[in-house]
Structure formats: structure tokens, C-alpha cells
Amino acid sequence: MPYIKIVSSISPELNKFVPASTADLLDWSFIARSLYSAGSANPKQKIDSAMREGLEDVITEVMENINYYSRQRGRVIEFRELLYGYHRLDALHGQDLILDLLLIYKKYRGKKMTVPVRRHLYVQRAFTGIFVKELDEDFYNVTLQQSLSSVGLFGSLLHNSMARLSSHFTMASNLLAPPPDTIVFVLPIAGRLATFQRFLSIYERVCIVAAQHCDLLVVIFGQPDELIDHLQQLNELRSRHIYQQINYIQRSGPFSRGVALDIAARSSYIRQQDIILFIDVDMVFNVETLQRVRMHTQRGRQVYLPIVFSQYDPKRRNGASASEQVPIDDENGYFRQFGFGICAIYKSDILDDDINGFDKDITGWGLEDVKFLEKIVRVGTRQHGFLSNTAEVPLDYNEAAEQWRRLSVFRAPDPTLVHIYHDISCDVQLDPPQYNMCLGTKANSLGSTRLMEELFFNNRQNIDFITEFNRQKHQSR
Numbered sequence: 001m002p003y004i005k006i007v008s009s010i011s012p013e014l015n016k017f018v019p020a021s022t023a024d025l026l027d028w029s030f031i032a033r034s035l036y037s038a039g040s041a042n043p044k045q046k047i048d049s050a051m052r053e054g055l056e057d058v059i060t061e062v063m064e065n066i067n068y069y070s071r072q073r074g075r076v077i078e079f080r081e082l083l084y085g086y087h088r089l090d091a092l093h094g095q096d097l098i099l100d101l102l103l104i105y106k107k108y109r110g111k112k113m114t115v116p117v118r119r120h121l122y123v124q125r126a127f128t129g130i131f132v133k134e135l136d137e138d139f140y141n142v143t144l145q146q147s148l149s150s151v152g153l154f155g156s157l158l159h160n161s162m163a164r165l166s167s168h169f170t171m172a173s174n175l176l177a178p179p180p181d182t183i184v185f186v187l188p189i190a191g192r193l194a195t196f197q198r199f200l201s202i203y204e205r206v207c208i209v210a211a212q213h214c215d216l217l218v219v220i221f222g223q224p225d226e227l228i229d230h231l232q233q234l235n236e237l238r239s240r241h242i243y244q245q246i247n248y249i250q251r252s253g254p255f256s257r258g259v260a261l262d263i264a265a266r267s268s269y270i271r272q273q274d275i276i277l278f279i280d281v282d283m284v285f286n287v288e289t290l291q292r293v294r295m296h297t298q299r300g301r302q303v304y305l306p307i308v309f310s311q312y313d314p315k316r317r318n319g320a321s322a323s324e325q326v327p328i329d330d331e332n333g334y335f336r337q338f339g340f341g342i343c344a345i346y347k348s349d350i351l352d353d354d355i356n357g358f359d360k361d362i363t364g365w366g367l368e369d370v371k372f373l374e375k376i377v378r379v380g381t382r383q384h385g386f387l388s389n390t391a392e393v394p395l396d397y398n399e400a401a402e403q404w405r406r407l408s409v410f411r412a413p414d415p416t417l418v419h420i421y422h423d424i425s426c427d428v429q430l431d432p433p434q435y436n437m438c439l440g441t442k443a444n445s446l447g448s449t450r451l452m453e454e455l456f457f458n459n460r461q462n463i464d465f466i467t468e469f470n471r472q473k474h475q476s477r
Helices: 049-066 139-168 193-208 228-240 257-266 287-296 314-318 368-381 397-404 432-444 449-457 460-475
Strands: 029-031 075-090 094-107 113-125 183-189 214-221 246-251 275-278 302-304 307-311 333-335 343-346 408-410 413-419
Touching: 049 075, 049 094, 049 113, 183 193, 183 257, 183 287, 193 214, 193 228, 193 287, 214 228, 214 257, 228 246, 246 257, 257 275, 257 368, 275 287, 287 302, 287 413, 333 413, 343 368, 368 408, 449 460
Parallel strands: 183 214, 183 275, 214 246, 302 408, 307 413
Antiparallel strands: 029 075, 075 094, 094 113, 275 343, 302 343, 307 333
16 A cells, blocks of 8 residues: 655654744643533533543553663652643644643662652654555545445335335324423513513424424513513413413512522422423523423433523624524633523422422522522432332332432533523622622623633723833832
């Protein structure tokens, strides 16, 4: 097989690549128990097997080189742990690694000692040679045609066979797959009529018209004269779909999301076998979102808390207003890693004695989702002692019963679940933890890091301020 091999004679160093501008800078990914990468929409990821194997190979080779003369020197160095590290990929030169290693230094000749030490390891893994394989000119065309012809022949045979079978047999109605569990949307709201209209429009299109077996339960806060328009929108939706479950609960007190969700979860509008989807009025979703909810919510076993994509302020970027069509990228929004407000759980699980709904003492914005998650985590780690007569039940009864009462939390980014941007006003009357959370969410939603950098450096006053600050700092030394 003919091949071409290219060997680079450049000495290894971390400064081979020289960027022409800030846009050409290579990002470093942080390695710990997980991989934190700036180039991914979901920054925290599991270290995959390929990278793990590569790190093990590098560390093994380095330790072999270190201990090559260990017998002559009367000491040996053992690898214990990778504390943290950084890695990046240079398309021209290879992979760069900076690793912080915990080692054990053992001296067994002379004065014996065992000492833990930390060392930084700087590695550049160059690419291997380039191999070129010659193929026939029409290799791909011939292979593709053969594949298509075989698939087409098999497909036609299968279609004809099924057609003949269906003409002789009729499937009984009781053998059909049972309908999926109903998803009950629970929506707390106070005011915000235009956003409420948008939500109802999306719900009608995705859940009702597409026949996705969903119900809607709205908890509305406000005085009766303030709710006329909201109730009119709900009644109009009811009149268009008279066989759909579209219900609401009115509350006249101050808005509290925890109270609203707790009342809805305990209401008779929701059955024990229904999936409750706690949602916000700013969310945009589609049929694929509902499929994920049903897939990842398991009765008695698993709660689904999707990581939603939150839109940045579009006015700061291009002067446009918020819309349902949001590109999923780093410039238009971010995944809310620490937001737990959107949750899917079975009613039978949320009314478990150890969870018992939401904390109703929290008023105003935020924190009720964190308290609720803490309850779920406690249920997930609890242990039950099931005492039963093993002579009368299967041997695995205790284990199965214990697993049944253990709830786990499943989290994953959902690009179909988008939070549309809206102006955030943080009430100074909120409790300090709630107020700080509100300010943090408001700051995170302003724009991407690159946009904030551009806005900052495009202002000449900011540059002058930094220059003067650095000048005074050097003079004071």
C-alpha cells in the first residue's frame, strides 16, 4: 500500500501556535472529575473513554521514563492521582496537556523515606504520520449503488409481505399499545398577558392539535378584575377544544410559585398516574420535548429536570425583539446548569411522605425549586428496611421493594426547551438568597462573554479607565 509519511522535527513547546487575533485563540479545557469545555454548549461533560485512555497512556509512559534508572538511584516514584489538568488541540502540532500529578517518592537505599510530592507535567503529543490509501475511482459509487439496490429489494419484499398478511388478519383493538401517560402542564402566572397568550398558542399547536395526550392546569394570581383577560383566553381555548382538559385555579394572595405548584399537585385535576410538568410561561417547546419528558420520567424511580436553553437579550446583540425562533449557540443563549424550575415528576412521587410537595413558606421569586430538589435528593439516598417473611415471597422481594422507593434525578440539556428572554426586575424586598439569585440570573442573561467584551472595549472611557488604573497601580509600588 503506497503511503506518504511526514515527520516534524520541531521541538515540543506550548507556544508553537501564534494567533493572529483574539478569535484565533485556542481554548483550554479543564480536566477534573469531569471535563469543562468552553467550546461546548453544555460546558460540564463526562470524560469519554478515548480521552481517559489517552491520559492513562501519557501518564504511564512518563512514569516509565522517570523510573527507568530507579534501581541505580535507589528510589522509585509511584503515581497516585491526577489532581487536575488542562488540554487543548492544536490542528497543526497536536494535543497540548498540562497535568498536576500527585506522586509518592519512595527511597529504599540509604536513609529510607516516603514523601508525597506534586509535580506539573507539560506534554505535547504530536500527530502521527499521514497515510494515503489509493482506491478505485468508482469505488464509492459502486458501493453506494449496491447498498441502495439491496435495501430497495429488501424493502419491497417486506412491504409486499406485510400487505399480504394484513389482508388476511385484523389486529384486535385490545392488542394495540396503550396510550402514553398524560402529561399535565402546571403553569403559575401573575399578569404578563401577552406572554400568556403566546404560551397558550404554543400549547394548542404542540399538545392539542398534535394529539400528545396533555392536560393544562393554570394557577392564576391576582384580583378578579385583573384576571378577566386571562380567563377569557382560557375560555376561548376551551371552546375551541371542548374535549380537552383545560383547567385553572384562582388565587388572590401575593404571587408564590411554591404555593401555586403545591396547590396544583394536590388538586383533583391531576391523577396519581399522571406526569406533572412544572413549567414557566416564558418557555417554548415542541413535540420532541414531550417525548423526552415521557422517556426520562419514571414512576417511583426517576425525576426529570431538563437543562433549558435560556436566550440572551436580543436587543443588545442586534436590536431585535424576542421571538420563538432562537438559534441554539453560544452567541444567542446559554444552558442554565443551575436552574431547576422546570421539572417532570409523577403525582404519586411528589406526594410521597418524604417529599410532600413544595415549600409553601417561600414567597416571591426563586428558591422553591432548590428546596424541592433537596427533598428529592434526600429521598434518593434514603434506605428502607423491608421486613418480610422470605418463605412466602420471592427472595428478591426486599431488594426490588427498596429500589422502588428510591428516586433518582436525571438531568440533560434539552435544546427544544427554550426560555425566551424578558426583562428581569429584582424586588429589593426579597430575602437575600432570593435577591442574589435574581441578580445572578439577570446578569447571566445580558449577553455572551464575547459580546460583553466587545461592548466593554468599544467604549473608549473603559480603556482610559483601565490605563489610568494600571498606571496608578505601578506608581504605588
